[in-house]
Amino acid sequence: MxxxxxxxxxxxxxxxxxxxxxxxxxxxxxxxxxxxxxxxxxxxxxxxxxxxxxxxxxxxxxxxxxxxxxxxxxxxxxxxxxxxxxxxxxxxxxxxxxxxxxxxxxxxxxxxxxxxxxxxxxxxxxxxxxxxxxxxxxxxxxxxxxxxxxxxxxxxxxxxxxxxxxxxxxxxxxxxxxxxxxxxxxxxxxxxxxxxxxxxxxxxxxxxxxxxxxxxxxxxxxxxxxxxxxxxxxxxxxxxxxxxxxxxxxxxxxxxxxxxxxxFVHRTDLTHEMFIWIAGLSMIFGVIGALSTSNIKLIIAYNIIPAIGFILLGIGVLNDSGISGSIYYLVNDMIIKTALFLLVGIISYVAGTSDLRKMGGLIHYYPSLGWLLFLSAAVLAGLPPFSGFIGKLLLLKGAFEQGEIAIVIIGLLTSLLILYSIVKIFINGFWGDKETMGNIEKKPIKGLLTPVFALLALAVLLGVGAELFYPSIESIAAYLLDPEIYIDSVLKE
Amino acid sequence: MEIITAILAGILFATAIYNMLQKQLLRIVIGTALLSHGAHIFIFTMGRLKTGQPPILIDGIESYTDPLPQALILTSIVISFGVTSLLLVLAYRSTQENGTDNMEQLRGNENE
Known part of the structure; x- marks a missing residue:
């Protein structure tokens, strides 16, 4: 086999x-x-x-x-x-x-x-x-x-x-x-x-x-x-x-x-301690980037950086909940980032621009698109009961166990700002009068929405059905924390 | 012998980085080519330099040449060759489209 x-x-x-x-x-x-x-x-x-x-x-x-x-x-x-x-x-x-x-x-x-x-x-x-x-x-x-x-x-x-x-x-x-x-x-x-x-x-x-x-x-x-x-x-x-x-x-x-x-697990006081700080700085700078722009594609692209920061945080603390949090967040983030990039792709396609300042009132034309974006913002920022929440909970729990209180506070604040950066797209792009953008022609987006819908359904399932997935993630984390298992399985000694 | 090749690799790295920090695109491309040469010579040095020894591992043979660095370099040469040729085409096309080969002018802030 x-x-x-x-x-x-x-x-x-x-x-x-x-x-x-x-x-x-x-x-x-x-x-x-x-x-x-x-x-x-x-x-x-x-x-x-x-x-x-x-x-x-x-x-x-x-x-x-x-x-x-x-x-x-x-x-x-x-x-x-x-x-x-x-x-x-x-x-x-x-x-x-x-x-x-x-x-x-x-x-x-x-x-x-x-x-x-x-x-x-x-x-x-x-x-x-x-x-x-x-x-x-x-x-x-x-x-x-x-x-x-x-x-x-x-x-x-x-x-x-x-x-x-x-x-x-x-x-x-x-x-x-x-x-x-x-x-x-x-x-x-x-x-x-x-x-x-x-x-x-x-x-x-x-x-x-x-x-x-x-x-x-x-x-x-x-x-x-x-x-x-x-x-x-x-x-x-x-x-x-x-x-x-x-x-x-x-x-x-x-x-x-x-x-x-x-x-490289023998000098964790040097390397992994450094990771925790780099993780914190990545979160802060990434989210500042996301808040600084009104280009919707750029907002999502900047949001990659804090997500990577969160995953690195779990590696930095290197304990059970930290590593399981990293893995959970990694899987969750791969799915939700795809969904978000595809969603802003649809938005800039229907609006004809990716500049937020020129958008508005899209909810009157594309209600389902708007609500899918809102849902993905909730998943990304980690509102319970979605999958982002489970990942972040484990990560922050791991950091807390190591006594890294400062990083926990940075993580929580960053999550809030991430939510704001995505909700900004929702508010500026979707709210407002029907006539904000003139009379736009309704384009067919069903073929584009279906894959995004499937991805989001999976992301929600990962959160709601966490009971189902968590045991496997936990066993993988335990496996990663014991390098001997990997070495023995490869070298067969 | 190892010392000489190590210094050579160092010189190649230094020249490469100096070139990569220039504004002209062609110099940067040359810099990347030199950088890969430096890396290859470096791998070669790291496998210890011995002449006239067989690359085999059998009981009874005390001294042998390590064949692995050669395999690594060969792989790496092929890859960097491919990337460099792609980079040259891309640089040429980009210069044509943008009308400049100066990195200073290729910054582009209109997306912000």
């Missing part, structure tokens, strides 16, 4: 290759994309069930025994993240045909889309640090293709900066892997974790850990390395922004979670 671990990489890869041949036939591409994403979702669902039921699935590629070959480790964390990724991409595949991509669908949108999923799934599954770099490059290459798709002036300008910052951090990643290789003589994560304990000079290990943190923090857009994110995420089509916002930064934060719960 160990071949199960590679299926989430292989299926999107095959889909991408097949779709290259149908690039000029948009109708066939659309059907195939939906079909492949559903197949992939089904497989991911089965894998998640299997992993949670029977424990990690480990594939030693090419029959090279670990640690000599590359291992793929499908454990609980990887499995639920792969499942969430597939949920999001299925929603995006159903949204894309209505998203006004026009010519872009003929210029290899779908192949890039599936290559991106290949890279993201691979990064979640791999158990090898250098292989993680390779999968980062796979997903970045696909994202370079997606961000520039359309070739508008502003897209070219912003994608250039996006490419440069990612190229720089990738090279830093390679250099850091080289450092680590020189010290421990391996790139297999389980073996690194095992050998790190035996290194005499713990100082160099901590330095390498912090270097690696900078690499992942650039990808995850943490304070002070988030400056590249907001503008470059709003230039492509909303469906592409949704994919980026939901997946790319989350891969970065996942890598931090993996590496700093498995390998």
């Amino acid at each position: 160990s071949n199960l671990a590679i299926l989430p990489i292989i299926i999107p890869l095959i889909a991408a290759i097949v779709l290259i041949f149908f690039n000029k036939r948009v109708h066939i591409s659309r059907v195939l994309a939906k079909l492949f994403s559903i197949i992939s979702l089904g497989t991911a669902g089965y894998i998640t069930w299997y992993v949670l039921e029977h424990g990690s699935v480990i594939l030693e590629t090419g029959d090279w025994i670990a640690p000599y070959g590359i291992v793929l480790v499908m454990d609980g964390l990887a499995a639920i993240l792969v499942l969430t990724t597939n949920v999001i991409t299925t929603a995006c595949a159903f949204y894309a045909p209505h998203a006004g991509l026009e010519r872009r669908e003929r210029f290899y949108f779908y192949p890039f889309f599936f290559f991106l999923i290949t890279g993201v799934s691979g990064a979640f599954i791999t158990g090898d640090l250098f292989n993680l770099f390779v999968f980062f490059e796979v997903l970045l290459m696909a994202s370079y293709g997606l961000i520039v798709l359309g070739g508008e002036k502003v897209q070219l300008r912003e994608s250039l900066k996006y490419l440069l910052i990612n190229l720089f951090s990738s090279m830093l990643f390679v250099t850091t892997v080289a450092f680590l290789y020189a010290v421990v003589g391996t790139v297999n994560m389980a073996q690194i974790a095992e050998r790190v304990q035996e290194v005499e000079q713990q100082g160099i290990i901590t330095t390498i850990g912090i270097l690696l943190f900078f690499v992942f923090a650039t990808k995850a857009a943490l304070f002070p390395l988030y400056y590249w994110l907001p503008k470059s995420y709003i230039v492509p089509n909303p469906v592409i922004s949704a994919l980026f916002g939901a997946l790319l930064t989350k891969v970065g934060i996942y890598s931090i979670l993996r590496v700093f719960s498995l390998i």
Whole structure:
């Protein structure tokens, strides 16, 4: 059954290759994309069930025994993240045909889309640090293709900066892997974790850990390395922004979670204490950014940063409730960010602008759109009983147990401001007289709303049915907090 | 030998970063290319430099060359080659569309 671990990489890869041949036939591409994403979702669902039921699935590629070959480790964390990724991409595949991509669908949108999923799934599954770099490059290459798709002036300008910052951090990643290789003589994560304990000079290990943190923090857009994110995420089509916002930064934060719960756990007073403060600063600066603008796409893009901050907070406190909170919030945020990006995509489509100052009175034309936005604001800010609440409750409980009162207060205030930043879209965009924007023509948005509705239903289910999901999340957190289980399962000693 | 290559990698890094901090786009592209060279030489050095040893691991062989850094560099070279060529095309196209290759003028504040 160990071949199960590679299926989430292989299926999107095959889909991408097949779709290259149908690039000029948009109708066939659309059907195939939906079909492949559903197949992939089904497989991911089965894998998640299997992993949670029977424990990690480990594939030693090419029959090279670990640690000599590359291992793929499908454990609980990887499995639920792969499942969430597939949920999001299925929603995006159903949204894309209505998203006004026009010519872009003929210029290899779908192949890039599936290559991106290949890279993201691979990064979640791999158990090898250098292989993680390779999968980062796979997903970045696909994202370079997606961000520039359309070739508008502003897209070219912003994608250039996006490419440069990612190229720089990738090279830093390679250099850091080289450092680590020189010290421990391996790139297999389980073996690194095992050998790190035996290194005499713990100082160099901590330095390498912090270097690696900078690499992942650039990808995850943490304070002070988030400056590249907001503008470059709003230039492509909303469906592409949704994919980026939901997946790319989350891969970065996942890598931090993996590496700093498995390998660099011996000097927590230095590294993890620093994380807590970076988390707090990310929350503050992100939410200030979101409040500072009246561009609705930019508001959502800035809201990525505090969310990443919240997840990092859980990693920083490194206890049971902190880590379960991080995982819960990670899954919740992937879903809700996609929904929000898709929603503002619809709003700017129907309003013909993304400037809040020029909007108003949309509720008279699109009531369901307005209420879905309101609901997603509630979920994002973490009002009970929605899923954001469960995640934040666990995170803040974890921080409280560690005695980090200041960060708890920052977290609570930030949540309030996040709610305000989204409700601002609701108030300025939807309230007001029917004639605020003149007599606008009603556009059909049913095809666009359905995937968003499905995502939000899932987000609400995650909150209301927390009893159902929480035990699995808790067991994954316990698993992450004990690196020995991971090491033993990979090296089979 | 390790010392020399380590210094070489350091010089490449320094030149790369100096170039990346320039305003002209082409200099930045050259900077990224130099940066990847520096990183590759660095990986190579980190695997210890030995000549004339076989890259195998059998009982009885005391001294051997580590084959892993070569594999890592090869992968990394392919990737950075691809990214650099993409970057060149993108820089060319961006310069044409925006009418400038000066990063100072490519800031763009109209979205705020």
